Amino acid sequence: xxxxxxxxxxxxxxxxxxxxxxxxxxRDEDEREKLARHLANVLQSTVHDLGNGTYLIVQH
Amino acid sequence: MLDSKFRRGDCMEKYxxxxxxxxxxxxxxxxxxxxxxxxxxxxxxxxxxxxxSMGFIAASLGAIAVPALLKPDYAAFTFLALAAQQFREIxxxxxxxxxxxxxxxxxxxxxxxxxGIARTFEARNYLVMATAFVTSLIxxxxxxxxxxxxxxxxxxxxLLFKSGDTIGDICEVVxxxxxxxxxxxxxxxxxxxxxxxxxxxxxxxxxGLGVILKPKNDDARATIHDIGQRLAIAHTAATILGTKKDIxxxxxxxxxxxxxxxxxxxxxxxxxxxxxxxxxxxxxxxPVLESAATRPLKSRAGRYAxx
Numbered sequence: 325x326x327x328x329x330x331x332x333x334x335x336x337x338x339x340x341x342x343x344x345x346x347x348x349x350x351r352d353e354d355e356r357e358k359l360a361r362h363l364a365n366v367l368q369s370t371v372h373d374l375g376n377g378t379y380l381i382v383q384h
Numbered sequence: 385m386l387d388s389k390f391r392r393g394d395c396m397e398k399y400x401x402x403x404x405x406x407x408x409x410x411x412x413x414x415x416x417x418x419x420x421x422x423x424x425x426x427x428x429x430x431x432x433x434x435x436x437s438m439g440f441i442a443a444s445l446g447a448i449a450v451p452a453l454l455k456p457d458y459a460a461f462t463f464l465a466l467a468a469q470q471f472r473e474i475x476x477x478x479x480x481x482x483x484x485x486x487x488x489x490x491x492x493x494x495x496x497x498x499x500g501i502a503r504t505f506e507a508r509n510y511l512v513m514a515t516a517f518v519t520s521l522i523x524x525x526x527x528x529x530x531x532x533x534x535x536x537x538x539x540x541x542x543l544l545f546k547s548g549d550t551i552g553d554i555c556e557v558v559x560x561x562x563x564x565x566x567x568x569x570x571x572x573x574x575x576x577x578x579x580x581x582x583x584x585x586x587x588x589x590x591x592g593l594g595v596i597l598k599p600k601n602d603d604a605r606a607t608i609h610d611i612g613q614r615l616a617i618a619h620t621a622a623t624i625l626g627t628k629k630d631i632x633x634x635x636x637x638x639x640x641x642x643x644x645x646x647x648x649x650x651x652x653x654x655x656x657x658x659x660x661x662x663x664x665x666x667x668x669x670x671p672v673l674e675s676a677a678t679r680p681l682k683s684r685a686g687r688y689a690x691x
Contacts (some may be wrong), residue, residue, distance in 0.1 A: 357582060361583070
Protein backbone atom coordinates (compact mmCIF):
# COMPACT_ATOMS: atom_id res chain seq x y z
CA UNK A 325 0.00 0.00 0.00
CA UNK A 326 1.22 3.45 -0.84
CA UNK A 327 1.85 6.01 1.86
CA UNK A 328 0.96 9.67 1.70
CA UNK A 329 3.61 12.36 1.49
CA UNK A 330 2.96 15.88 2.73
CA UNK A 331 3.92 18.15 -0.14
CA UNK A 332 3.01 21.55 1.28
CA UNK A 333 0.78 23.39 3.73
CA UNK A 334 -1.49 26.38 3.11
CA UNK A 335 -2.51 28.25 6.21
CA UNK A 336 -4.23 31.31 7.60
CA UNK A 337 -2.88 30.52 11.06
CA UNK A 338 0.91 30.62 10.59
CA UNK A 339 1.47 30.68 14.34
CA UNK A 340 0.25 27.14 14.62
CA UNK A 341 2.40 25.43 12.02
CA UNK A 342 6.06 24.68 11.82
CA UNK A 343 8.32 22.13 10.21
CA UNK A 344 10.37 21.19 7.23
CA UNK A 345 7.84 21.70 4.46
CA UNK A 346 6.76 24.50 2.15
CA UNK A 347 4.32 26.63 4.12
CA UNK A 348 2.21 29.06 2.13
CA UNK A 349 0.51 31.77 4.14
CA UNK A 350 -2.83 32.97 2.80
CA ARG A 351 -4.57 36.24 3.59
CA ASP A 352 -8.04 34.78 4.13
CA GLU A 353 -10.12 31.64 3.70
CA ASP A 354 -10.95 32.32 0.06
CA GLU A 355 -7.33 32.75 -0.84
CA ARG A 356 -6.42 29.63 1.11
CA GLU A 357 -8.99 27.70 -0.88
CA LYS A 358 -7.66 29.04 -4.17
CA LEU A 359 -4.00 28.48 -3.33
CA ALA A 360 -4.68 24.99 -2.09
CA ARG A 361 -6.52 24.11 -5.29
CA HIS A 362 -3.67 25.41 -7.43
CA LEU A 363 -1.04 23.59 -5.44
CA ALA A 364 -3.02 20.37 -5.43
CA ASN A 365 -3.41 20.52 -9.20
CA VAL A 366 0.26 21.22 -9.77
CA LEU A 367 1.44 18.57 -7.32
CA GLN A 368 -1.28 16.06 -8.35
CA SER A 369 -2.29 15.76 -4.75
CA THR A 370 -5.33 16.00 -2.50
CA VAL A 371 -6.18 18.71 -0.02
CA HIS A 372 -6.92 17.82 3.58
CA ASP A 373 -8.34 20.23 6.12
CA LEU A 374 -6.72 19.96 9.54
CA GLY A 375 -9.48 22.10 11.02
CA ASN A 376 -7.17 24.56 12.73
CA GLY A 377 -6.77 26.95 9.81
CA THR A 378 -4.27 24.82 7.89
CA TYR A 379 -4.77 22.82 4.71
CA LEU A 380 -2.29 20.07 3.98
CA ILE A 381 -1.48 19.09 0.39
CA VAL A 382 -0.83 15.36 0.45
CA GLN A 383 0.24 13.08 -2.36
CA HIS A 384 -1.19 9.56 -2.04
CA MET B 385 1.44 -58.26 -47.52
CA LEU B 386 -1.31 -56.30 -49.16
CA ASP B 387 -3.53 -57.05 -46.22
CA SER B 388 -1.08 -55.64 -43.68
CA LYS B 389 -0.48 -52.53 -45.74
CA PHE B 390 -4.19 -51.95 -45.98
CA ARG B 391 -4.54 -52.39 -42.26
CA ARG B 392 -1.82 -49.85 -41.55
CA GLY B 393 -3.56 -47.29 -43.76
CA ASP B 394 -6.80 -47.96 -42.01
CA CYS B 395 -5.06 -47.47 -38.69
CA MET B 396 -3.61 -44.09 -39.71
CA GLU B 397 -6.99 -42.90 -40.80
CA LYS B 398 -8.52 -43.98 -37.55
CA TYR B 399 -5.90 -42.12 -35.55
CA UNK B 400 -6.33 -39.10 -37.76
CA UNK B 401 -10.01 -39.08 -37.00
CA UNK B 402 -9.28 -39.49 -33.29
CA UNK B 403 -6.78 -36.65 -33.31
CA UNK B 404 -8.94 -34.32 -35.40
CA UNK B 405 -11.99 -34.83 -33.21
CA UNK B 406 -9.93 -34.07 -30.12
CA UNK B 407 -8.31 -31.00 -31.64
CA UNK B 408 -11.66 -29.70 -32.81
CA UNK B 409 -13.29 -30.13 -29.39
CA UNK B 410 -10.33 -28.50 -27.67
CA UNK B 411 -10.19 -25.58 -30.07
CA UNK B 412 -13.92 -25.01 -29.76
CA UNK B 413 -13.50 -24.90 -25.99
CA UNK B 414 -10.84 -22.23 -26.32
CA UNK B 415 -13.03 -20.15 -28.61
CA UNK B 416 -15.99 -20.50 -26.27
CA UNK B 417 -13.87 -19.44 -23.31
CA UNK B 418 -12.41 -16.46 -25.13
CA UNK B 419 -15.08 -13.87 -24.86
CA UNK B 420 -14.62 -10.15 -24.80
CA UNK B 421 -16.74 -8.54 -22.13
CA UNK B 422 -16.78 -5.21 -20.33
CA UNK B 423 -13.21 -5.78 -19.20
CA UNK B 424 -12.15 -5.37 -22.81
CA UNK B 425 -9.58 -8.01 -22.26
CA UNK B 426 -8.14 -9.41 -24.46
CA UNK B 427 -9.65 -6.71 -26.57
CA UNK B 428 -6.86 -6.54 -29.06
CA UNK B 429 -6.86 -8.64 -32.23
CA UNK B 430 -3.32 -9.76 -31.57
CA UNK B 431 -4.19 -10.94 -28.09
CA UNK B 432 -6.89 -13.03 -29.74
CA UNK B 433 -4.46 -14.56 -32.19
CA UNK B 434 -1.98 -15.40 -29.46
CA UNK B 435 -4.56 -17.11 -27.31
CA UNK B 436 -6.24 -18.98 -30.12
CA SER B 437 -2.97 -20.35 -31.43
CA MET B 438 -1.86 -21.39 -27.95
CA GLY B 439 -5.27 -23.00 -27.55
CA PHE B 440 -4.78 -24.85 -30.81
CA ILE B 441 -1.42 -26.15 -29.68
CA ALA B 442 -2.88 -27.24 -26.36
CA ALA B 443 -5.73 -29.04 -28.15
CA SER B 444 -3.31 -30.80 -30.48
CA LEU B 445 -1.17 -31.99 -27.60
CA GLY B 446 -4.17 -33.33 -25.72
CA ALA B 447 -5.62 -35.05 -28.77
CA ILE B 448 -2.39 -36.64 -29.94
CA ALA B 449 -1.68 -38.02 -26.49
CA VAL B 450 -4.25 -40.78 -27.12
CA PRO B 451 -2.63 -42.31 -30.22
CA ALA B 452 0.74 -41.89 -28.47
CA LEU B 453 -0.52 -43.91 -25.54
CA LEU B 454 -2.01 -46.64 -27.72
CA LYS B 455 0.90 -46.96 -30.09
CA PRO B 456 2.47 -47.26 -27.39
CA ASP B 457 4.92 -44.41 -27.52
CA TYR B 458 5.40 -43.34 -23.92
CA ALA B 459 8.21 -40.95 -24.75
CA ALA B 460 5.73 -38.91 -26.79
CA PHE B 461 3.34 -38.89 -23.86
CA THR B 462 5.94 -37.32 -21.58
CA PHE B 463 5.97 -34.34 -23.91
CA LEU B 464 2.80 -33.26 -22.12
CA ALA B 465 4.99 -32.30 -19.19
CA LEU B 466 7.04 -30.11 -21.49
CA ALA B 467 3.83 -28.53 -22.73
CA ALA B 468 2.77 -27.66 -19.20
CA GLN B 469 6.02 -25.77 -18.85
CA GLN B 470 5.19 -23.79 -21.98
CA PHE B 471 1.77 -22.85 -20.71
CA ARG B 472 3.27 -21.50 -17.53
CA GLU B 473 4.84 -18.95 -19.85
CA ILE B 474 1.38 -17.74 -20.82
CA UNK B 475 0.78 -16.80 -17.26
CA UNK B 476 3.87 -14.63 -16.98
CA UNK B 477 3.16 -13.15 -20.41
CA UNK B 478 -0.31 -12.06 -19.31
CA UNK B 479 1.01 -10.76 -16.03
CA UNK B 480 3.67 -8.68 -17.72
CA UNK B 481 1.28 -7.20 -20.25
CA UNK B 482 -1.25 -6.20 -17.63
CA UNK B 483 1.34 -4.90 -15.21
CA UNK B 484 2.84 -2.63 -17.82
CA UNK B 485 -0.62 -1.34 -18.72
CA UNK B 486 -1.40 -0.80 -15.06
CA UNK B 487 0.82 2.25 -14.77
CA UNK B 488 -1.36 4.19 -17.17
CA UNK B 489 -4.70 3.11 -15.68
CA UNK B 490 -6.57 5.83 -13.85
CA UNK B 491 -8.25 3.32 -11.60
CA UNK B 492 -5.87 0.44 -11.19
CA UNK B 493 -6.80 -3.20 -11.31
CA UNK B 494 -4.51 -4.15 -8.47
CA UNK B 495 -2.00 -6.96 -8.35
CA UNK B 496 -4.49 -9.55 -7.14
CA UNK B 497 -6.80 -9.02 -10.08
CA UNK B 498 -3.92 -9.24 -12.55
CA UNK B 499 -2.70 -12.45 -10.95
CA GLY B 500 -6.22 -13.84 -11.17
CA ILE B 501 -6.52 -13.04 -14.88
CA ALA B 502 -3.08 -14.51 -15.62
CA ARG B 503 -3.90 -17.69 -13.74
CA THR B 504 -7.19 -18.02 -15.60
CA PHE B 505 -5.47 -17.85 -18.97
CA GLU B 506 -3.05 -20.57 -17.95
CA ALA B 507 -5.76 -22.79 -16.52
CA ARG B 508 -7.89 -22.47 -19.64
CA ASN B 509 -5.17 -24.06 -21.71
CA TYR B 510 -5.11 -27.07 -19.39
CA LEU B 511 -8.87 -27.22 -19.71
CA VAL B 512 -8.50 -27.25 -23.49
CA MET B 513 -5.92 -30.01 -23.27
CA ALA B 514 -8.13 -32.13 -21.03
CA THR B 515 -11.14 -31.63 -23.31
CA ALA B 516 -9.13 -32.68 -26.35
CA PHE B 517 -7.69 -35.70 -24.55
CA VAL B 518 -11.01 -37.03 -23.29
CA THR B 519 -12.74 -36.44 -26.63
CA SER B 520 -10.00 -38.35 -28.42
CA LEU B 521 -10.28 -41.14 -25.90
CA ILE B 522 -14.03 -41.44 -26.45
CA UNK B 523 -13.62 -41.37 -30.23
CA UNK B 524 -10.94 -44.03 -30.04
CA UNK B 525 -12.93 -46.50 -27.99
CA UNK B 526 -16.57 -45.73 -28.71
CA UNK B 527 -16.46 -44.32 -32.24
CA UNK B 528 -16.97 -41.01 -33.95
CA UNK B 529 -20.56 -40.21 -33.02
CA UNK B 530 -20.13 -40.75 -29.26
CA UNK B 531 -16.90 -38.77 -29.64
CA UNK B 532 -18.74 -35.80 -31.10
CA UNK B 533 -21.43 -36.02 -28.45
CA UNK B 534 -18.81 -36.30 -25.70
CA UNK B 535 -16.95 -33.33 -27.17
CA UNK B 536 -20.04 -31.16 -27.06
CA UNK B 537 -20.76 -32.14 -23.46
CA UNK B 538 -17.14 -31.40 -22.49
CA UNK B 539 -17.24 -27.98 -24.13
CA UNK B 540 -20.38 -27.20 -22.14
CA UNK B 541 -18.76 -28.41 -18.92
CA UNK B 542 -15.75 -26.19 -19.62
CA LEU B 543 -18.09 -23.23 -19.97
CA LEU B 544 -19.20 -23.84 -16.39
CA PHE B 545 -15.64 -23.10 -15.33
CA LYS B 546 -15.67 -19.81 -17.14
CA SER B 547 -17.54 -17.76 -14.62
CA GLY B 548 -16.58 -17.81 -10.99
CA ASP B 549 -18.51 -16.16 -8.18
CA THR B 550 -19.37 -12.50 -8.41
CA ILE B 551 -19.79 -9.96 -5.63
CA GLY B 552 -23.56 -10.20 -6.11
CA ASP B 553 -23.39 -13.84 -4.98
CA ILE B 554 -21.72 -13.12 -1.66
CA CYS B 555 -22.94 -9.62 -0.79
CA GLU B 556 -26.03 -7.51 -0.75
CA VAL B 557 -25.44 -4.20 -2.49
CA VAL B 558 -27.65 -1.37 -1.29
CA UNK B 559 -27.72 2.32 -2.24
CA UNK B 560 -26.33 4.69 0.36
CA UNK B 561 -26.10 8.42 0.90
CA UNK B 562 -22.90 10.39 0.65
CA UNK B 563 -22.48 12.92 3.42
CA UNK B 564 -19.79 15.00 5.08
CA UNK B 565 -19.08 15.17 8.79
CA UNK B 566 -16.89 18.25 8.90
CA UNK B 567 -14.51 17.54 6.04
CA UNK B 568 -14.67 13.75 6.25
CA UNK B 569 -16.62 12.03 3.49
CA UNK B 570 -18.92 9.25 4.68
CA UNK B 571 -20.99 6.68 2.86
CA UNK B 572 -23.88 6.44 5.31
CA UNK B 573 -21.86 5.86 8.48
CA UNK B 574 -18.66 4.53 6.92
CA UNK B 575 -15.67 6.85 6.93
CA UNK B 576 -14.08 7.19 3.47
CA UNK B 577 -11.58 10.08 3.41
CA UNK B 578 -10.93 13.71 4.16
CA UNK B 579 -11.68 16.26 1.46
CA UNK B 580 -10.26 19.72 2.14
CA UNK B 581 -11.60 21.84 -0.71
CA UNK B 582 -15.13 23.21 -0.48
CA UNK B 583 -15.63 23.00 -4.24
CA UNK B 584 -14.65 19.36 -4.29
CA UNK B 585 -17.02 18.61 -1.43
CA UNK B 586 -19.88 20.27 -3.26
CA UNK B 587 -19.11 18.37 -6.45
CA UNK B 588 -18.84 15.07 -4.62
CA UNK B 589 -22.19 15.59 -2.89
CA UNK B 590 -23.78 16.64 -6.15
CA UNK B 591 -22.37 14.07 -8.57
CA GLY B 592 -20.98 11.26 -6.45
CA LEU B 593 -22.70 7.97 -5.71
CA GLY B 594 -22.36 5.60 -2.81
CA VAL B 595 -23.32 2.03 -2.10
CA ILE B 596 -22.84 -0.25 0.84
CA LEU B 597 -21.81 -3.87 0.45
CA LYS B 598 -23.33 -6.07 3.13
CA PRO B 599 -21.56 -9.43 3.31
CA LYS B 600 -23.96 -12.38 3.57
CA ASN B 601 -21.73 -14.32 5.98
CA ASP B 602 -18.30 -14.31 7.61
CA ASP B 603 -16.63 -15.85 4.56
CA ALA B 604 -17.91 -13.01 2.41
CA ARG B 605 -16.84 -10.53 5.04
CA ALA B 606 -13.27 -11.79 4.95
CA THR B 607 -13.30 -11.77 1.16
CA ILE B 608 -14.42 -8.17 0.67
CA HIS B 609 -11.99 -6.98 3.31
CA ASP B 610 -9.14 -8.06 1.07
CA ILE B 611 -7.51 -4.94 -0.35
CA GLY B 612 -6.98 -6.50 -3.77
CA GLN B 613 -10.64 -7.48 -3.92
CA ARG B 614 -11.68 -3.94 -3.11
CA LEU B 615 -9.45 -2.55 -5.84
CA ALA B 616 -11.03 -5.01 -8.28
CA ILE B 617 -14.52 -3.80 -7.37
CA ALA B 618 -13.48 -0.16 -7.82
CA HIS B 619 -11.86 -0.98 -11.15
CA THR B 620 -14.91 -2.85 -12.43
CA ALA B 621 -17.30 -0.07 -11.48
CA ALA B 622 -15.03 2.62 -12.91
CA THR B 623 -14.69 0.68 -16.17
CA ILE B 624 -18.43 0.35 -16.59
CA LEU B 625 -19.64 3.73 -15.33
CA GLY B 626 -16.57 5.81 -16.08
CA THR B 627 -14.98 8.09 -13.53
CA LYS B 628 -14.42 11.81 -13.29
CA LYS B 629 -11.04 11.23 -11.72
CA ASP B 630 -8.01 12.62 -13.47
CA ILE B 631 -4.36 12.64 -12.46
CA UNK B 632 -4.66 16.12 -10.99
CA UNK B 633 -7.94 15.33 -9.24
CA UNK B 634 -7.14 12.37 -7.02
CA UNK B 635 -10.02 13.17 -4.66
CA UNK B 636 -12.42 11.62 -7.19
CA UNK B 637 -10.70 8.25 -6.95
CA UNK B 638 -13.32 5.55 -6.34
CA UNK B 639 -12.70 4.11 -2.90
CA UNK B 640 -13.91 1.30 -0.68
CA UNK B 641 -13.53 1.41 3.07
CA UNK B 642 -14.77 -1.01 5.66
CA UNK B 643 -16.70 -0.48 8.81
CA UNK B 644 -14.54 -2.36 11.31
CA UNK B 645 -17.48 -3.10 13.60
CA UNK B 646 -20.10 -4.53 11.24
CA UNK B 647 -17.86 -5.68 8.39
CA UNK B 648 -19.85 -3.71 5.83
CA UNK B 649 -17.92 -1.97 3.10
CA UNK B 650 -18.78 1.48 1.79
CA UNK B 651 -18.04 2.33 -1.83
CA UNK B 652 -17.75 5.87 -3.13
CA UNK B 653 -17.36 6.86 -6.79
CA UNK B 654 -17.85 9.97 -8.94
CA UNK B 655 -19.01 8.34 -12.18
CA UNK B 656 -19.61 9.80 -15.61
CA UNK B 657 -23.06 8.22 -15.54
CA UNK B 658 -24.63 9.03 -12.19
CA UNK B 659 -27.10 6.14 -12.23
CA UNK B 660 -27.40 4.25 -8.97
CA UNK B 661 -29.02 1.21 -10.63
CA UNK B 662 -26.09 0.90 -13.02
CA UNK B 663 -23.65 1.23 -10.14
CA UNK B 664 -25.32 -1.52 -8.13
CA UNK B 665 -25.31 -3.82 -11.17
CA UNK B 666 -21.66 -3.04 -11.87
CA UNK B 667 -20.61 -3.79 -8.30
CA UNK B 668 -22.63 -6.99 -8.28
CA UNK B 669 -20.92 -8.32 -11.37
CA UNK B 670 -17.41 -7.63 -10.12
CA PRO B 671 -15.58 -10.94 -9.91
CA VAL B 672 -14.66 -12.54 -6.60
CA LEU B 673 -10.91 -12.99 -6.84
CA GLU B 674 -9.51 -16.42 -6.21
CA SER B 675 -6.75 -14.96 -4.11
CA ALA B 676 -9.20 -12.99 -1.99
CA ALA B 677 -11.75 -15.75 -1.42
CA THR B 678 -11.27 -17.12 2.07
CA ARG B 679 -13.36 -19.60 3.98
CA PRO B 680 -12.93 -19.01 7.70
CA LEU B 681 -16.26 -20.77 8.27
CA LYS B 682 -14.72 -23.99 6.98
CA SER B 683 -12.51 -24.13 10.06
CA ARG B 684 -13.72 -25.05 13.52
CA ALA B 685 -12.23 -21.90 15.04
CA GLY B 686 -14.02 -19.81 12.45
CA ARG B 687 -17.36 -21.42 13.24
CA TYR B 688 -16.91 -20.83 16.99
CA ALA B 689 -16.06 -17.22 16.29
CA UNK B 690 -19.14 -16.70 14.14
CA UNK B 691 -21.57 -17.54 16.97
